[in-house]
Amino acid sequence: MKFSDHIKLGIGFKFGSLLAAFGILATSLTGYYFYSSSRNMLASAAERDLLTSTQVVGRNMKLIIDMIAEDSQLLAAIPVTSNVFNSPDELTAERDKKVLADTFTAMLTAHPEYFQIRLISTSQHGLELVRVDRNGKTLTRVLDANLQEKAHYPYVFDTLRLARGDIYLSDITINHEKGAHSGLNKPTVTVSTPVISSNGKKLGLIVINIDLNGLSRLLKSNLPSTYQLYLSNQWGDFLIHPDATQTFGFDKGKRILIQDSFRPVLSLIHGKGMNVVTNVDEGRQKQDGQVAAFVRLPFGDTIEKRFVILGLSQPLDNITRETTRLGWDTFQIILAFSGLALILSMLVSRIVTGPLNAMVSAINRFSKEHVISTLPLTRNDELGLLSRSFHDMQTQIMAHLSELNENRKALDHLTRHDTLTGLPNRRMFFDRLEHAIASSRRSGKHLAVLFVDLDRFKEINDTFGHAVGDKVLTNVAILLKSSVREVDTVARLGGDEFVILIDMIDDPQHVTTIVQKLHNLFQRALQIDGRDMHVYASIGAGIFPRDGKDANELMQNADQSMYNSKKDGGNTSSFHAFRSEETS
């Protein structure tokens, strides 16, 4: 059923596709919205975490430096330090220096991140008085000629400007001060505090040199390994960088600035904020796929407004891995729901097109076979309505059809029968005759045609009226029918003229018997409207093939013999070519 298949593809497919497209679109849009908002949330959460971590590291750094400051304050405050300056004699002075050196040694032992501790004098161009260096694993006290003049270093002249207990924090630089110590050519920062006598005279200062790498190790110790630590001075020169070659560029005659790697840090350098986070999208484009947070931390005394910039970075991968997973999950959900939408839309389209298809096949069946198929008549929706209307239409069409059929049958009967007697008319009779002659020719059996014409029928009509005449004809018809076999045909050719076809006769002689029987019947009176009425007939017979080689000739000869009977006065019968002797 090509036509109906095409329709099915049309409505079912279009409707299903529309539903599926709508379902998939809705799922995808929702999924995408969910993904992008969650992704932004993840990214900003990661940025916030990073910033918080950076702030925590900054606070840790301050705490560590405060602890070192306390150490230097302690060393400046202990009596033996002042005693070094006020010794009555050389020997006592040496003894005091020795005690102080031992104290320095003890402190260096306790703090591996300390490179060096010194007591520097205000006089003699800032000559060191007591100095203990870390040299690999050993601690060495530097003596006499190896002591150096340090007055030209900011940590000396700046510290000597401070009051008792104040702390000076140097810039973070590479330590180029020669000496037998591990700190040579290493990044370092010094923490110092003045030594002031009871009468307020500035005698010297305590200086603690800190290993920046040690400090950075301390800061990093609590961080996840994927985090990278950055530190820059207030001009942006890198001091700590995951790639050590990027640090202290200025020391090698080359500035490597944090703001060149992380543009947003420029705002911190210019004092336009205390922290900044490079966002994820920025990170994706540059900075080697890192997201970084930076905080500006005050460094050293507050008057100078020195600061450092501390930063932490995290590979973007860590964040994007989350978002990628989220994206993948979302994609799977979208896929699953899209599949569901597809199945649902297929089902729904089935539900809708199923009844339609049923109706189509019902219509097909109806038009082909005139059979009313079952339809979803009980549905309460448009389809039900459609089915009911269609059913009504079918029923109506069926009613019309059967009426038409009846009419056609009646008409057919009318054209082949005599309306008064109900006997076959001339047309039907000739059909049967032709048919019978054809079979007779095949079988070789005889057939006979008997012409029966009522005698003086006109008189009956004239005397008793046409109604009686009609009744006479009807009674004669019944009479004739009853006198022959079922297979034989009694027809009315018109007026008072009847004809009888007797088929399949084995012996022509038998016709004579029938004619005689008919003749005898006409001798009895007919009961018409309660009175006896004598109606006689002239009968002529023709036998095939003896009396004619076809229907016309046979009929003519039969008619002729009937006519002969009539000429003889009626109420007789005659055969063609021979006359049967009448009886009266």
Place this chain on the structure above:
Amino acid sequence: MPMFPIICRLFATLSVSLALSLPAYAVETLRVLAWPGYADNDLVKNFEKRFDVHVEVSFVSSDDMLREKISANQGGDFDVFAANTAEMQHYISQKLVVPLQLSNIPNTAHQLPRLRNLQAIPGITRHGQVFAIPYTYSEMGLIYDRKQFRKPPTSMAAMWDPRYKGLVLAFDTSSHNFSIASLLLGGSPFQIEDKQFSKVAEHLIALRRNVLTFYTLPEESVRLFRKHSVALLFANYGSQQLKQLRDAGADVGYVIPREGALARLDCWAITRGVKNQRLAESWINYTLEPSVSEELTRRQGLASTIEASPLIVKSDKLIWLRPVENAQRRAVLWSHIISGDLPEKFLAP
């Protein structure tokens, strides 16, 4: 999905990429090795347009890096590069550079008189042949506080003046400091005799004992200058540093001392491995055009060789840097001096 549009797009992409890659084969390339700011993109583009060539610029940030890049492949990796006069000697001696055809660099005629006499500039000529053409320079004058100096200082000796003890800022460098000290002691700045070394070093210890400190970064010098009311500053970064101090609100003056100021003079030179010397010379000539050289001053604050600096008068003496007798020795001694070692520890009596 119809195939036709895809094929069309594929062809379009292919033809575009072909079109983009073709010039690289067809057009000549000039390979320039320079310092940041010496060959800005727009200026390079102009040159490319005018000469219908492709220019490939690489940058260096230190003399050592420059030596390394030029020495590699015997100068075959670059056509033209910029180095200062002190470094040029090395390249000439190593035969890494070729003599220049001055007739191809006519713009040298517009250069300042003191830069036009190439024979008088040490280190760029040999045996009458010119190997480099000056492009920019930076002199190291003295910056002084106008409030503390009634008259501008005239000599670098002022840095040793006890009146300004703790008020002088010197630069933390071995080479220049030895040159200055030697110059002040009446010797040659770049060739210190063996027997003079102790004396020069002692003079630098005296400087150490007189200065506030030795600075490294220009920003650092500005901070120290203001915080410690510094009177005198050795301007290693020249006019750039003067500008920074003035921007920071310091009332300062600038002088070239009478014994002369050390000056770094950067010159263009052409490598032995040059592919098209004529084109390389055209590049040098191009950079000496006023429109290009002026951008050097305008954008980088560097002195051009075309226009006289307002800070320098004709009579001012500029001492172009030359290779020193023994940089290693100066560095070792300087590390003792800056570390505060006592003279008896490292100087023979």
